[in-house]
Amino acid sequence: MQRRLSLTVFSAALSMSLACGASERASSEADSLGGQAPTGETRDALIGGFVAGEAALASTVYIDGLCTAVKVAPKRLLLAAHCVVDPATLRFLFAIGSNVSVAREPAKGYAYPKIAAIHVHPAWTKACDEFYCGASSVTARLDAADVAVIDLANELENVPVASVDTRPLADGDSVTVTGFGCTQGVLATDLRSRATLKFAETRSIPARSALHEGSPLRLTDLPRVSATYSLTSGPGASPSFAGLCPGDSGGPLYRTARDGALLVVGVNANYTLRPEAQDRVGLPMTNWHTRLDERSRHGVASWLRALGVPTVSPPPGR
Numbered sequence: 099m100q101r102r103l104s105l106t107v108f109s110a111a112l113s114m115s116l117a118c119g120a121s122e123r124a125s126s127e128a129d130s131l132g133g134q135a136p137t138g139e140t141r142d143a144l145i146g147g148f149v150a151g152e153a154a155l156a157s158t159v160y161i162d163g164l165c166t167a168v169k170v171a172p173k174r175l176l177l178a179a180h181c182v183v184d185p186a187t188l189r190f191l192f193a194i195g196s197n198v199s200v201a202r203e204p205a206k207g208y209a210y211p212k213i214a215a216i217h218v219h220p221a222w223t224k225a226c227d228e229f230y231c232g233a234s235s236v237t238a239r240l241d242a243a244d245v246a247v248i249d250l251a252n253e254l255e256n257v258p259v260a261s262v263d264t265r266p267l268a269d270g271d272s273v274t275v276t277g278f279g280c281t282q283g284v285l286a287t288d289l290r291s292r293a294t295l296k297f298a299e300t301r302s303i304p305a306r307s308a309l310h311e312g313s314p315l316r317l318t319d320l321p322r323v324s325a326t327y328s329l330t331s332g333p334g335a336s337p338s339f340a341g342l343c344p345g346d347s348g349g350p351l352y353r354t355a356r357d358g359a360l361l362v363v364g365v366n367a368n369y370t371l372r373p374e375a376q377d378r379v380g381l382p383m384t385n386w387h388t389r390l391d392e393r394s395r396h397g398v399a400s401w402l403r404a405l406g407v408p409t410v411s412p413p414p415g416r
Contacts, residue, residue, distance in 0.1 A: 145281060145342075147296045147297060148296060149296055150295040154295075154297070156257060156258050157258050157259060158260075158278075158350060159254070159257060160200070160202070160345075161175075161177070161198060161199065162200070163199075165177055165348040166278045166347065166349030166366065167181070167248070167348050167349070168362055169257050169258070169259055170260060170362060170402075171406065172253045173214070173249060173251070173252070173254075174248065174249055174250070175200075176246075176262070176350070176365060176407070177247075177248065177349075177365065178245060178347045178388065179218045179244045181347050182246045183222070183223070183226065183246070185231045186230070188227060190216050195212060196213055197211065197213070202256075204292045204293050204294075205292055209254055209255065211252050211254055212251040213248060214249040214250060214251040216247070216249070217247040217248075217249070219243040219246065219396060219398065221241070221243045225241060226242070234371075238313075238315060238386075239314060239315070239319060243326060243394065243401075245367075245388045246348075247402070260360060260362050261410045262362045262399075262407060262409045263355075263363050263390075265392075265411055266389065266393045266394075267353070267364070267389075268302065270302060270303075272299065272300075272353070272354065273300060273330065273363065274297055274299050274300075274353075274354065275297065275300060275385065276296065276297045276349045276352065277295070279293075279342065279343040279347070280343040283343065284341075284382065286379050296340075298339075300330045300331065301330070302329065304324070306320055307335075307383075308386075311372060311376075312374075313370040313383070325393075325394065326388065326395045326396065327368070327388060328363070328364050328387045330351075331385070332369060332382030332384055334372055335384070341381055348366060349366040350364070351365065351366065361412070363387075363389075363390060365387060365390065366385070367388045369382035370386075390402065390409075392411075
């Protein structure tokens with residue numbers, strides 16, 4: 099069996115670099131985003147990370163039963179292409195004119211804005227037309243940008259807009275991974291009664307980190323992968339990291355600006371796992387986030403601007 103769908107039914111997101119030894123650092127990082135540091139086992143923690151406070155990460159939203167997304171314009175949500183396209187038929191998973199269930203805090207209820215349009219990056223549509231793109235091992239080798247935009251007929255109220263930052267990430271840059279996905283593992287049953295938003299602070303890592311036993315990547319894939327995705331470490335590499343899990347796909351990878359604002363620099367898209375015989379829970383070794391910057395392989399920044407999604411290139415942050 100292919101190890102789950104590429105992240106639709108997984109919906110990506112959450113890595114972190116709580117460079118262990120650091121309960122104090124962990125607590126301060128959680129506090130900075132209004133979260134709660136985990137104490138022992140808790141089904142509310144991601145695969146290593148923190149539950150976000152009510153006011154934290156406010157632009158990040160959950161599409162009921164499917165994916166995480168981020169509001170990047172008054173009537174626009176940014177997410178992964180595999181969150182909105184059926185890999186078998188290439189048809190949209192949502193009908194234009196239908197209502198979509200969206201929430202920042204699912205426990206408090208959902209809003210039901212109407213879908214006006216769906217835009218999928220053309221490289222993804224082309225690649226999925228040539229190859230079945232429903233499994234993570236396949237999409238890891240697709241030459242495509244896993245990114246999409248949903249236009250809403252009416253604004254999602256009480257959710258602020260997050261700016262898309264078009265500066266490329268460098269290896270070692272600090273980032274924050276977010277998502278509403280499961281908490282135990284890609285292959286484990288999610289025990290929560292409802293989705294909760296989680297986050298973890300980490301750093302960008304080189305694409306070669308995905309060359310491990312069980313990964314579908316080959317050495318010759320690295321130039322394409324590094325130009326298409328930013329990678330972060332997962333709990334399969336070390337318990338001090340957090341990992342993407344079903345429900346996290348499409349979630350934003352944030353960078354913190356000098357003024358403290360969270361800027362979107364990636365979209366949760368995929369992961370790599372160890373062989374199933376070595377890891378029956380499904381703890382990602384690496385997490386993959388579609389690049390949105392000017393230098394991305396498929397010109398994602400230009401594509402977003404052509405759709406009318408505002409982008410910024412602020413001075414470097416911390």
